[in-house]
Amino acid sequence: MTVVRALQPPPEAPLQVARVLHTAGFEAWFVGGCVRDRLLGREVGDWDLTTNARPEQVIPLFARTIPTGIAHGTVTVVLGGSSIEVTTYRVELGYSDGRRPDGVAFTDDLRRDLERRDFTINAMAWDPDRGLLVDPFGGQADLADRCLRAVGRAFDRFSEDGLRTLRAIRFATVLDFDIEPLTFAAIRETLAVFRQVSAERIHVELVKILGSPHAGRGLSWLIESGLLDEFLPGLPLEASSIADALRVAVPSLTVRCALLFGELHDPAAGLTRLKFSLAQRRDILAVLASREIDPEAVLTDADARRFVAKVGKENLDAIEGYQAALSADQTAWSGLFGRLSRCGARDAPVTARELALTGHDVMSRLALPPSREVGRIVQALIERVLEAPELNDAETLAALLPEVAASLRPDER
Numbered sequence: 502m503t504v505v506r507a508l509q510p511p512p513e514a515p516l517q518v519a520r521v522l523h524t525a526g527f528e529a530w531f532v533g534g535c536v537r538d539r540l541l542g543r544e545v546g547d548w549d550l551t552t553n554a555r556p557e558q559v560i561p562l563f564a565r566t567i568p569t570g571i572a573h574g575t576v577t578v579v580l581g582g583s584s585i586e587v588t589t590y591r592v593e594l595g596y597s598d599g600r601r602p603d604g605v606a607f608t609d610d611l612r613r614d615l616e617r618r619d620f621t622i623n624a625m626a627w628d629p630d631r632g633l634l635v636d637p638f639g640g641q642a643d644l645a646d647r648c649l650r651a652v653g654r655a656f657d658r659f660s661e662d663g664l665r666t667l668r669a670i671r672f673a674t675v676l677d678f679d680i681e682p683l684t685f686a687a688i689r690e691t692l693a694v695f696r697q698v699s700a701e702r703i704h705v706e707l708v709k710i711l712g713s714p715h716a717g718r719g720l721s722w723l724i725e726s727g728l729l730d731e732f733l734p735g736l737p738l739e740a741s742s743i744a745d746a747l748r749v750a751v752p753s754l755t756v757r758c759a760l761l762f763g764e765l766h767d768p769a770a771g772l773t774r775l776k777f778s779l780a781q782r783r784d785i786l787a788v789l790a791s792r793e794i795d796p797e798a799v800l801t802d803a804d805a806r807r808f809v810a811k812v813g814k815e816n817l818d819a820i821e822g823y824q825a826a827l828s829a830d831q832t833a834w835s836g837l838f839g840r841l842s843r844c845g846a847r848d849a850p851v852t853a854r855e856l857a858l859t860g861h862d863v864m865s866r867l868a869l870p871p872s873r874e875v876g877r878i879v880q881a882l883i884e885r886v887l888e889a890p891e892l893n894d895a896e897t898l899a900a901l902l903p904e905v906a907a908s909l910r911p912d913e914r
């Protein structure tokens with residue numbers, strides 16, 4: 502146990518929860534990510550507490566609690582608009598499936614609770630009121646060295662729970678740490694255990710890696726350790742070029758996913774397998790569709806507006822970010838985006854919704870019933886407006902209607 506230098510204390514609500522537990526005669530420590538992040542001076546996400554109180558002893562101490570994971574010892578205390586997870590000291594009773602412990606048992610020994618945790622920097626407990634830090638595995642030293650190290654033998658710890666290998670790369674990526682060599686070597690030695698991890702959990706970690714400013718470094722580790730090949734098989738050998746692209750890419754998740762999944766033979770299948778949502782898939786595939794476009798064929802302002810209509814305004818930023826990170830020779834694409842800005846194509850009317858006449862207007866002005874013909878007339882109007890945006894005014898378009906309707910081929914009516 503060490504006395505810690507003055508650290509900024511936790512916010513009022515979590516501090517209050519710890520004090521209530523202390524006053525009732527229990528031990529209570531902030532633990533895990535919040536301690537790590539406070540010591541690093543990073544913003545803290547969740548203020549988690551670990552205690553020797555059993556769930557049934559925690560619940561009566563607070564007005565509002567949620568039995569989040571009673572069987573595993575976790576009670577969520579709701580106080581002052583915050584939720585604080587309070588978990589009883591526990592040990593894990595063996596792992597037979599590489600995913601979750603066969604059971605957990607409560608203990609009265611804080612050290613044993615810290616021992617079950619994954620990395621030294623995540624295995625510290627802090628009591629801000631007393632200024633005490635419990636750090637049995639050298640977490641502070643590893644923070645100072647910016648080193649990610651498993652608690653105990655990495656091979657054993659990764660053999661228990663396959664997710665820890667990917668968490669190792671995620672933490673090192675997000676924190677911009679190195680990975681201690683034995684910890685890193687153990688990733689490759691336990692790939693068979695990693696195969697038990699669900700796609701949902703891989704998704705969560707992958708998104709954090711790709712979202713990090715150091716995503717390129719993370720991807721290099723994923724490749725080198727063999728993990729990437731486990732959950733995204735079929736990437737080309739020169740996958741390291743993806744890491745280079747990630748190093749320069751804007752921080753958009755869509756762009757970064759496009760850079761990674763775009764190297765697969767079937768990006769859509771890869772995204773589905775790794776549980777990306779429908780909306781995420783649509784955005785990423787829209788970016789990848791830009792690969793079919795030849796930017797050098799966009800020669801005029803009208804071409805630029807047609808390009809915007811084709812790819813969709815909502816996808817422009819991501820396409821720009823993707824092409825900028827991807828192409829070694831960016832002149833053609835940056836020329837295209839320069840033209841878009843100069844000619845105002847990003848704000849030009851390019852869809853039916855932006856047209857000054859609605860389908861209803863077309864029907865009433867031409868006395869037409871709802872029909873495919875109406876849709877074709879609207880489409881023809883859009884094409885006119887793409888050619889000359891100044892036509893997009895209700896009266897001007899209305900005046901064009903007879904001519905546009907007459908110009909449809911008979912089979913289009």
Ligand code: ATP
Pocket residue numbers: 532533534535546547617618619620623624662664665
């Ligand atoms: P984050 O900032 O991502 O929330 P965190 O360290 O809080 O980081 P959590 O997943 O919220 O990570 O878990 C809280 C703590 O529980 C960790 O700090 C670690 O001590 C422990 N822990 C979580 N998952 C595991 C695991 N798979 N194996 C061992 N210990 C774990």
Ligand code: MG
Pocket residue numbers: 534546547
């Ligand atoms: Mg957390």
